[in-house]
């Protein structure tokens with residue numbers, strides 16, 4: 001009898017609200033064969049692929065527009081500056097930020113969180129102040145706060161999660177006291193796929209007068225984000241996880257916080273005037289963008305945002321949800337598979353273990369079948385500790401993935417099981 005997975009892709013699949021075949025044709029890398037098999041790229045939570053319009057935009061910038069920005073009156077500098085600032089406006093619109101100056105370019109999510117740790121944490125927090133994080137955080141939303149704890153004597157309080165990977169909201173509420181100064185939580189868990197109820201969590205924190213930083217690295221590529229509706233104080237994400245280039249990310253911050261915060265780095269472009277006696281900092285966002293930024297990458301991110309906006313984030317989300325539901329059903333039907341992370345609301349991520357097989361072996365054999373998944377602790381060791389496992393294999397989906405690729409994954413896992421039987 002064929003598996004439900006294999007049977008399903010041969011039936012007519014639900015069609016995404018966009019033309020999947022046209023979308024796939026936009027991604028040259030998806031045509032690769034790996035080990036003689038068609039590539040099934042299911043490692044999008046680590047880094048997604050770039051479509052041709054983003055690649056074309058990067059080439060156009062490098063061949064016709066490249067120069068340093070904000071500094072000269074010549075044609076190329078003005079063109080590059082307009083493209084760089086234009087990309088900022090695209091991001092502003094994409095996340096519905098109230099003002100353009102609330103959008104700061106960073107190197108990625110990690111850099112954005114470290115910026116807030118420095119600018120808000122070091123400047124405004126002291127001994128005994130408390131920061132609430134969750135058990136579902138990526139290391140990049142834990143370690144910076146631990147560094148602050150070392151330096152300033154702050155305390156970290158942790159929201160625990162259920163066996164399904166859902167945060168315990170009563171426990172969250174109980175963590176607040178007069179020392180609570182920041183909540184730093186992930187929107188979507190990279191290890192489990194849980195979508196946290198961040199809107200309610202933000203309103204709760206605000207009722208206590210506490211600002212909230214949201215790590216949106218795994219949310220911005222998959223969900224429609226409206227920072228005004230969420231009312232978050234900070235929201236961070238990375239270009240390379242949302243069809244854009246590496247080396248670029250975004251920190252959204254409410255203007256009143258950004259204005260209060262100290263700059264992260266000193267140097268060119270972040271100043272209005274410098275003398276040996278006194279330096280006056282530039283206005284936001286430039287106060288946080290010292291030195292020559294990754295201009296090409298920022299413009300590439302603008303093109304990625306255009307691409308996603310054209311597909312429509314609601315359509316992207318709906319299609320990825322179909323893939324996740326299908327993959328979850330097919331994997332759960334296999335004996336010896338443990339799905340790690342079974343929250344009611346999930347996005348894009350399917351973490352699993354195969355009984356008796358180390359996840360690295362699962363990943364290696366899947367690679368022989370052309371299937372790219374991530375194996376390991378996913379930079380979320382506290383999540384692994386919570387579930388009592390060292391690692392998982394993780395398949396993660398993007399808008400260009402197909403049911404056939406899920407079938408390829410499931411067939412690969414069956415092969416793993418046969419080899420280790």
Ligand SMILES: Cc1ncc(COP(=O)(O)O)c(C=O)c1O
Pocket residue numbers: 045046107108109110111138140141186188189190215217218238249379
């Ligand atoms: C939830 C989450 N936060 C933060 C990061 C760090 O992102 P970056 O390495 O792009 O800074 C990642 C990367 O996997 C992530 O999944």
